[in-house]
Ligand SMILES: NC(=O)C1=CN([C@@H]2O[C@H](COP(=O)(O)OP(=O)(O)OC[C@H]3O[C@@H](n4cnc5c(N)ncnc54)[C@H](OP(=O)(O)O)[C@@H]3O)[C@@H](O)[C@H]2O)C=CC1
Ligand SMILES: CC(=O)C(=O)O
């Protein structure tokens with residue numbers, strides 16, 4: 143029953159049972175620990191916002207959850223494609239939609255199942271709930287009742303009322319179709335469209351496509367009785383009649399002959415292989431019935447290798463599902479306190495989605511989906527886990543809402559709004575954004591040393607296309623071209639500058655420089671020639687040393703110790719007492735820097751003081767005022783241990799050096815990070831939780847960083863190499879292309895140097 147996906151029915155039930163029945167719970171967002179909290183949250187304090195709202199209803203958006211709360215409301219009459227299961231049995235789907243709202247757009251949402259099939263009763267119930275919510279998402283209500291319910295509620299309510307199965311589906315279908323037609327080289331005005339399923343989703347899909355240019359006479363709609371033609375009398379209603387065409391076609395079979403596009407929002411297995419084989423060249427098939435499509439992609443491809451196929455499911459490529467729409471449509475609408483979600487907002491959403499799919503795909507998405515995606519037949523629409531959706535789609539929706547006059551509180555600073563959306567979902571985003579803004583200003587020519595690695599190439603393309611500056615890629619022209627093409631970035635070949643020993647004018651200068659450095663270390667001219675012309679790390683470092691680039695990123699293909707050894711031919715990293723690696727750990731909205739994660743194996747107290755200085759420098763570089771803790775397993779001399787002595791002495795060294803930042807130690811990690819534990823040491827010089835942790839050795843740094851990453855899911859940036867005169871950053875071997883871009887941005891901002 144659970145279909146093609148590898149999940150079993152038992153797993154699906156266990157998922158809904160554990161750890162607690164259902165999928166959502168409600169948490170308080172304010173403190174409720176003391177009597178004072180109680181007095182503020184409840185009586186008497188709560189009276190104040192009540193009276194304020196009574197005097198000015200708009201204040202409900204400031205003092206209550208209204209502005210970020212959406213109700214998902216159903217009566218269970220068309221639960222997915224499972225039919226009329228009733229209100230109670232629809233609850234798992236509605237809870238699921240509420241979770242998706244939260245996960246993808248940070249919209250709080252609650253499911254409400256109404257036990258009625260009467261339009262009037264349904265409308266009356268929802269209307270009465272209006273004050274509670276910023277928006278109403280109607281779900282899985284069958285046609286034609288859904289049309290009456292939605293239009294009456296829209297008329298009666300002053301918040302967005304949106305039937306997801308109609309408009310959410312239509313928007314995603316439109317976005318997918320824009321791109322599918324782009325690939326098949328056809329125009330929406332010309333294509334013959336067959337739509338099967340004349341219900342909520344079907345009617346809305348066809349209406350939106352007609353608004354976008356599809357011609358009425360080219361669109362054939364079918365239902366359980368076959369083609370909806372002018373003059374048909376059985377199984378009709380006014381919404382179907384609007385799409386009836388003058389035609390002799392009577393069955394889906396007839397209609398599919400020569401059709402360019404099939405859109406299915408009907409039921410499992412409604413389409414046969416024979417029908418598909420009769421379609422026009424490069425047919426587009428969106429089999430969107432859930433959970434089982436009208437025809438599976440395997441079946442369709444068996445008879446038509448040239449078909450572009452999409453389904454509503456997560457386990458096939460091209461998921462055309464309203465999950466890509468409703469979270470972001472409501473996010474944008476809520477943020478302008480919209481009165482409604484109108485056609486312009488829907489079209490803006492569809493166009494923004496279509497455009498996003500044509501851009502390069504970040505690595506996080508590839509990891510979530512286990513394969514690299516690039517625009518084409520198997521990737522016509524962004525995937526739900528694409529982290530760009532949250533900051534790309536709602537601004538497009540909000541802008542369209544503002545342009546069409548439904549905004550009660552227009553957004554003044556659109557770029558700031560997009561940044562706040564990114565930060566809302568990802569605590570690392572604001573730090574990364576700060577670096578990114580500075581990098582964009584710096585316009586550094588960034589040397590990407592490992593041009594033979596596809597992750598590096600994608601990072602280089604992203605660096606340049608995002609306007610950070612010029613990307614210089616060290617590699618062989620033909621190899622770079624082939625790898626870019628394989629990564630779906632063939633058009634970037636002309637954009638990137640590929641540099642190598644064979645095409646540089648500077649090889650002789652580089653060799654002379656290198657020979658001078660290495661001639662007394664056992665290297666002859668032949669060795670130097672080989673290093674300079676064949677080793678891309680050395681070549682890249684030589685470019686940087688001669689200012690033929692402004693920053694350098696490497697290390698994605700070599701262990702960092704090895705990369706450092708190669709770079710040492712040109713710069714003195716290991717010998718440089720100031721060279722330190724600092725790693726940023728970001729988790730639950732907090733950031734902690736840790737060092738040394740790269741260079742010093744077993745630092746003494748002098749080295750530890752230097753590491754603290756490096757950490758403080760990076761903290762300031764990231765816009766934080768440093769508070770450094772020397773961490774150990776002992777706190778201020780207890781328990782006594784030889785191994786803790788250097789951690790105890792390091793603050794004394796810093797004091798002698800006259801450090802201009804807060805530092806303290808030695809202490810355990812909880813004393814460093816938890817103010818309640820720290821309160822036991824009132825003499826501590828730290829005025830708040832530490833944000834730079836200096837650890838006793840590289841192994842403890844490595845263990846701590848990896849533990850945070852694996853157990854807590856912390857985001858890691860770095861190690862950031864500091865103290866070296868030139869902006870060099872060494873990515874780690876399992877970096878994603880986004881990590882490599884981040885390292886390039888750090889180099890561009892000279893965070894470590
Ligand atoms: N991928 C996605 O994002 C979404 C997919 N869907 C899917 O679309 C389907 C319909 O949902 P919805 O519009 O809400 O439901 P409705 O009940 O409103 O409409 C169903 C329509 O499908 C028609 N139909 C049912 N079975 C067949 C069949 N075998 N052949 C032809 N027509 C058929 C019905 O015909 P008649 O009028 O003659 O009864 C009716 O017109 C469901 O499978 C649902 O899961 C829906 C929303 C989003
Ligand atoms: C996806 C969805 O909303 C449906 O199938 O009903």
Ligand SMILES: [Mg+2]
Pocket residue numbers: 222281282306307
């Ligand atoms: Mg639905």
